[in-house]
């Protein structure tokens with residue numbers, strides 16, 4: 001952190017105003033003091049390594065140079081991480097990724113190795129397969145990715161075209177990409193980094209198709225890194241963001257792999273070609289469930305980064321006058337600015353709390369599956385789908401809102417907000433496209449509604465549907481508990497409407513599938529409303545628990561944030577509440593006042609709240625958001641690093657401009 005002398009005076013004043021213990025909130029936000037201290041220790045090591053510091057900002061490098069730089073840094077990071085893990089504790093994924101961003105400035109080309117390749121071996125491999133591949137993968141003797149999506153299909157997994165045909169004579173699978181559209185397309189690290197892949201392919205035995213299975217395939221020689229025979233591999237080129245993720249394409253031509261390379265924890269192929277079906281074919285999709293759960297945490301982190309930048313900038317930036325003859329005010333004092341930014345802080349806490357809850361549910365399901373119990377799998381799938389969809393979408397919208405809240409300077413690459421937006425918006429699509437995942441949840445909600453009508457017991461996350469069937473709703477109260485109930489009424493109402501819409505189309509003679517498509521706008525709205533009800537409920541209940549052991553100062557700000565989140569969404573969806581709950585116009589007027597009061601309560605703590613995210617300057621990498629608030633100095637310093645500023649006259653003047661000006665006619 002910068003010394004107090006150099007810190008911008010507005011930020012110094014803001015920090016003096018703060019009414020709570022910032023460190024205590026950091027510990028709560030991060031899940032415990034031990035996690036914060038572990039991260040800080042590791043950050044101190046990583047950010048003191050000279051080789052990880054940039055001489056030229058990454059953004060001025062070419063596509064190729066950026067990739068090479070990211071590999072160089074990722075190797076240093078991986079070594080530091082492994083050494084740290086041996087001496088201290090194994091670091092959690094959040095810390096590894098957060099610190100990685102700070103060094104690489106974008107996505108690590110090892111992201112898929114560390115985030116999906118290892119997890120798939122762990123979750124889908126037999127104990128023998130784990131024993132063979134895990135140590136090599138963890139030590140990075142083999143580097144891999146998760147190669148599922150193809151040029152032609154990403155969403156509809158049953159439509160994937162890559163084939164793995166079992167040859168009973170040699171006890172091998174033969175991999176082929178029969179069409180252009182069957183080429184793998186997108187996997188991170190696939191372009192030029194990895195030598196192994198987990199490949200999703202259609203399994204064929206004796207001409208019979210058994211659906212999607214996962215296979216461990218070596219694609220490059222470990223010594224020369226040359227593609228192995230039959231492998232056509234490369235990089236897919238620049239994208240909106242994720243520039244250093246090294247996303248690639250891959251095609252197979254009669255590539256043979258041994259039988260033992262099919263991941264066989266769930267389904268098996270025996271030597272003689274006998275196919276043994278596992279407990280549930282959807283368990284093949286298990287890694288995706290884990291990553292969808294993790295994306296809720298990613299969404300919290302990405303918002304925290306954007307909020308830190310935008311709130312600190314809004315404290316430093318003065319523009320316009322509220323009253324004539326008075327100094328220009330900090331833009332953070334405009335209520336509209338608070339409206340844009342405080343919801344970002346609150347949302348980050350909402351998602352972080354929800355992630356903790358969802359991850360616990362995930363671990364429980366994994367434990368149950370180990371005992372052969374799969375009762376809660378559909379509920380987990382439904383929750384992870386809609387929460388991934390809603391949190392990633394909200395995170396992209398909020399990051400963009402933060403960027404816009406920084407005016408022109410938010411458009412500067414050096415603010416880091418464009419790159420953070422690139423990260424956030426990618427997550428709306430990857431690991432299951434937004435609408436598609438909402439529709440998966442809607443499938444579950446339709447079944448739940450049917451069960452509620454039949455008086456059956458429902459899973460906890462949808463048990464509110466039973467209440468909503470009771471006709472005598474209590475009169476509205478403007479308390480958080482009651483507003484959460486209101487969101488549940490909205491969700492139940494939309495679920496019911498979507499259900500009836502399908503029924504109406506079916507009664508009119510449509511097939512169920514066509515009726516589903518005709519009702520699908522209503523279905524995604526029902527799914528979104530369900531997500532919001534879950535987010536508000538979990539955030540409210542989770543905050544009560546967190547506050548119970550917190551100091552009064554921290555408990556108070558947590559209460560302000562959770563109330564702000566709930567009231568914000570009540571006002572955003574006021575039309576829905578009017579349609580589906582007992583809220584009145586008078587209640588809404590009271591909520592509007594309450595919302596403004598909450599903004600005023602949060603205002604003195606705004607900078608303290610983003611400081612509590614404890615994101616180091618190296619991670620923020622932002623001219624607008626650093627701890628010391630030297631915004632204008634940094635903007636100018638960064639501009640001076642432009643290669644165009646390294647010479648007084650660029651050669652293009654002599655080559656093009658001057659002759660052009662000479663030839664120009666009046």
Ligand SMILES: CCCCCCCC/C=C\CCCC(=O)SCCNC(=O)CCNC(=O)[C@H](O)C(C)(C)COP(=O)(O)OP(=O)(O)OC[C@H]1O[C@@H](n2cnc3c(N)ncnc32)[C@H](O)[C@@H]1OP(=O)(O)O
Nearest residue numbers: 093115148154155156157282285291294381430431432443
């Ligand atoms: C741990 C560290 C984390 C690090 C984070 C790393 C971040 C990495 C950053 C970027 C990486 C990005 C990687 C990728 O994008 S990998 C590719 C991801 N691809 C997808 O997500 C594809 C999306 N499509 C699907 O998941 C499915 O095809 C589908 C949309 C769900 C539809 O599948 P299908 O057609 O087979 O199924 P149905 O619709 O017919 O449904 C049949 C029943 O199955 C149930 N189902 C489906 N999926 C699951 C599942 N995963 N688990 C449990 N159950 C599932 C479904 O609900 C249906 O049930 P029902 O009872 O209604 O019949």
Ligand SMILES: Cc1cc2nc3c(=O)[nH]c(=O)nc-3n(C[C@H](O)[C@H](O)[C@H](O)COP(=O)(O)OP(=O)(O)OC[C@H]3O[C@@H](n4cnc5c(N)ncnc54)[C@H](O)[C@@H]3O)c2cc1C
Nearest residue numbers: 146147148149153154155186187188426430431432433435
């Ligand atoms: C940055 C990034 C990294 C990625 N990394 C990987 C990786 O490492 N490994 C990997 O295997 N994949 C990866 N992917 C691929 C990613 O998982 C897919 O792009 C994603 O699942 C969406 O699939 P799609 O591209 O086929 O979209 P599409 O399904 O083609 O979506 C296009 C449109 O069609 C709509 N649509 C499609 N189906 C339906 C439906 N049934 N009902 C209603 N609407 C529908 C969608 O809503 C969307 O609006 C990555 C993608 C990105 C952007």
